[in-house]
Amino acid sequence: MGRDDDLAAIEDALKRYHGRAAITGIRGVGKTVLAVAYAAKHRLDYRATWWLRAETADGMRADLVALGQRLGWVGDGDTQDAALAKVADRLRREGEGILLIFDNAVDADSIRPFLPLDSAAHVLITTNAHHLADVAEPMEIRLWPRDIGAAFLLARVGTADRAAAESLADTLDGLPLARII
Numbered sequence: 378m379g380r381d382d383d384l385a386a387i388e389d390a391l392k393r394y395h396g397r398a399a400i401t402g403i404r405g406v407g408k409t410v411l412a413v414a415y416a417a418k419h420r421l422d423y424r425a426t427w428w429l430r431a432e433t434a435d436g437m438r439a440d441l442v443a444l445g446q447r448l449g450w451v452g453d454g455d456t457q458d459a460a461l462a463k464v465a466d467r468l469r470r471e472g473e474g475i476l477l478i479f480d481n482a483v484d485a486d487s488i489r490p491f492l493p494l495d496s497a498a499h500v501l502i503t504t505n506a507h508h509l510a511d512v513a514e515p516m517e518i519r520l521w522p523r524d525i526g527a528a529f530l531l532a533r534v535g536t537a538d539r540a541a542a543e544s545l546a547d548t549l550d551g552l553p554l555a556r557i558i
């Protein structure tokens with residue numbers, strides 16, 4: 378909702394920096410939803426789209442191995458290290474048409490060892506970090522303006538009280554979700 382320009386910006390960003398773009402922005406602003414929307418919109422442009430839990434090295438290792446298994450690149454008997462090496466090699470040689478989404482990356486250093494840096498694969502990263510500039514083209518998404526925030530609340534809550542929805546959207550600063558502590 379309200380992210381057509383951001384979707385177009387991802388398409389541009391992927392063209393600018395070796396096919397790697399990072400969606401940045403504050404917690405809860407809609408980065409993961411936007412990555413999902415990009416993947417859905419472009420599902421026919423890729424032969425494989427793969428989700429990686431990028432908060433931890435273990436998550437990225439497991440999800441890269443799972444990609445290799447799914448594409449038949451690794452065997453059942455491979456150790457995790459052997460499987461990761463095979464996946465890296467295949468991505469280097471056959472990365473064209475593959476989209477990897479690294480969701481919730483902590484920072485550039487933590488994901489760099491797992492990125493296919495010399496590959497034609499596209500990489501889309503979501504992160505709360507500000508600086509991923511040396512691994513991907515950063516693209517910051519902003520809080521919703523009042524009208525989109527209100528439209529989201531009206532659609533979700535099913536009320537017709539636009540004035541109340543706008544007031545609440547202001548109170549929530551344009552965030553889709555908020556928690557009162």
Ligand SMILES: Nc1ncnc2c1ncn2[C@@H]1O[C@H](COP(=O)(O)OP(=O)(O)OP(=O)(O)O)[C@@H](O)[C@H]1O
Nearest residue numbers: 378379380403404405406407408409410411553554
């Ligand atoms: N463009 C959108 N249209 C409709 N709903 C949205 C949109 N963006 C976000 N939301 C709603 O807000 C919630 C939070 O969005 P999301 O999980 O994408 O945030 P995030 O920036 O990835 O957060 P985090 O930093 O915690 O990972 C979603 O589960 C969804 O309900």
Ligand SMILES: [Mg+2]
Nearest residue numbers: 408409481503
């Ligand atoms: Mg997220």
